[in-house]
Amino acid sequence: MADGTYVEQEFVRDTNYIADRILADPDPSKAPGGDAPVGAQEWPVEPGRYRLAVARACPWANRAIIVRRLLGLEDVISMGVAGPTHDADSWTFDKDPDGVDPVLGIPRLKDAYEARWPGYPRGITVPAMVDVPTGAVVTNDFPSITEDLSTQWRPYHREGAPDLWPAEHLEEMAEVNRRVYTEVNNGVYRCGFAGTQQAYDEAYDRLFTALDWLEERLADRRYLVGDHLTEADVRLFTTLARFDAAYHGHFKCNRSKLTEMPVLWAYARDLWTTPGFGDTTDVVDIKRHYYEVHRDINPTGVVPQGPELMGWLEPHGREALGGSPFGDGTPPGPPPEGERVPVAHNPTLGEDGMVRTR
Incomplete structure (x- = not known):
């Protein structure tokens, strides 16, 4: 909401x-x-x-x-x-x-x-x-x-679970989280629900200034903070996963698609194919929510069919930057059967509910 x-x-x-x-x-x-x-x-x-x-x-x-x-x-x-x-x-x-x-x-x-x-x-x-x-x-x-x-x-926590709040990075993570929240997570909403052209223009400029900063920050590091996943990556991912499907068109965040921002697109694909990220993403539910609920923005309630999702499985090459998603830990196994996202809602998934590999 x-x-x-x-x-x-x-x-x-x-x-x-x-x-x-x-x-x-x-x-x-x-x-x-x-x-x-x-x-x-x-x-x-x-x-x-x-x-x-x-x-x-x-x-x-x-x-x-x-x-x-x-x-x-x-x-x-x-x-x-x-x-x-x-x-x-x-x-x-x-x-x-x-x-x-x-x-x-x-x-x-x-x-x-x-x-x-x-x-x-x-x-x-x-x-x-x-x-x-x-x-x-x-x-x-x-x-x-x-x-x-x-x-x-x-x-x-399960054995091998990652430390998403590492003590040695808390101060840096707080700064990153603050900017990601105000300028990106909430920034797309500020664009989408702007009530005047001026408010929209200002929100648009703030959003893409922050996305450009993230492109630069992530160009030489695999994760936002440290050498493995933290909650900072989780917080950014959920906006990136919705960007082309909803925010680019529905919220008028249309300077660039995620697929046109090379560093962020590779970073997002890296996370998507990491257990816990793409396998929890239901693109059909995402599109239905934004396009059907926000009738002030989309009065007809028509839901777009695209974008095509298999590009999320293209090689990302981020391993070359070092680091690993779980550090000394391990990835989670397949999601419980009753909690799996339907393959019809996310065709990058296999029958076990995990993102497929090419």
């Missing part, structure tokens, strides 16, 4: 999320049900207690899907997948039988928000962590969700 307001016709994202945290060592004075207000409560890490509600169409949710898979938390935190479209009211679980999430027993994600905060006044967003015993949303603060998966759930 593109929840936000306009300031002088510039789109400004609403970032006032439910900021509760799920922590390995929560403060008892901030326990749920105590005196701490919603947004400041701390919940305990507890395998099997929480369900991650996502939609594969959403880049912010896709970020959480990738991190959960890279860390091997599938058996520790279950995942409910909403459909790609929604109305002004809520994301819905229309992919499930009878349109009801089989664990939470609800048809709309809004029901989990209302269970926690009756009359919840803000947008119903994904990703969201839901407390299964009560059916109430815990948090929808997407930056904290993925950071906590990496840092608070470490005892439950």
Whole structure:
């Protein structure tokens, strides 16, 4: 969802999320049900207690899907997948039988928000962590969700899981993440929802200035920070994976396609073919979401058939830059059968749900 307001016709994202945290060592004075207000409560890490509600169409949710898979938390935190479209009211679980999430027993994600905060006044967003015993949303603060998966759930990571928040690179990663978020992740939305020509022109210039910076930064290094994958790469990937399919045309980010930015295109292909990235990407859901939901931008709701996806499997040559995706660790195995993206939605996948090799 593109929840936000306009300031002088510039789109400004609403970032006032439910900021509760799920922590390995929560403060008892901030326990749920105590005196701490919603947004400041701390919940305990507890395998099997929480369900991650996502939609594969959403880049912010896709970020959480990738991190959960890279860390091997599938058996520790279950995942409910909403459909790609929604109305002004809520994301819905229309992919499930009878349109009801089989664990939470609800048809709309809004029901989990209302269970926690009756009359919840803000947008119903994904990703969201839901407390299964009560059916109430815990948090929808997407930056904290993925950071906590990496840092608070470490005892439950799979053997060989990557360190996506390496201590020696935290300061540099924070700077990179800040620029990628403001100028790229959110920058495409600032272009797409600009209310005037001036607002659009300024957003467009900011976006491509940042993409040019990334082209230069990644020309001689395989990953954004350090020698292996970090969350910085996850955060950039989800925007790049949607760029040609949605942002270039739908959001008018059309100076260049991703395929016309040689360094970023090779970098994106490198990530796509890394387990956890391309195999979590549902291009049909992505296109349906943007083109069907945003009727103010695309009044007809017509969804484009392209772009062709097999180019994502072309050799990228990024290995020559050194480094390796998992450092001293190992890649995750095939995704659980019930969580695999349909091959019809991503033809780069094989029957095991993994990206094919040429």
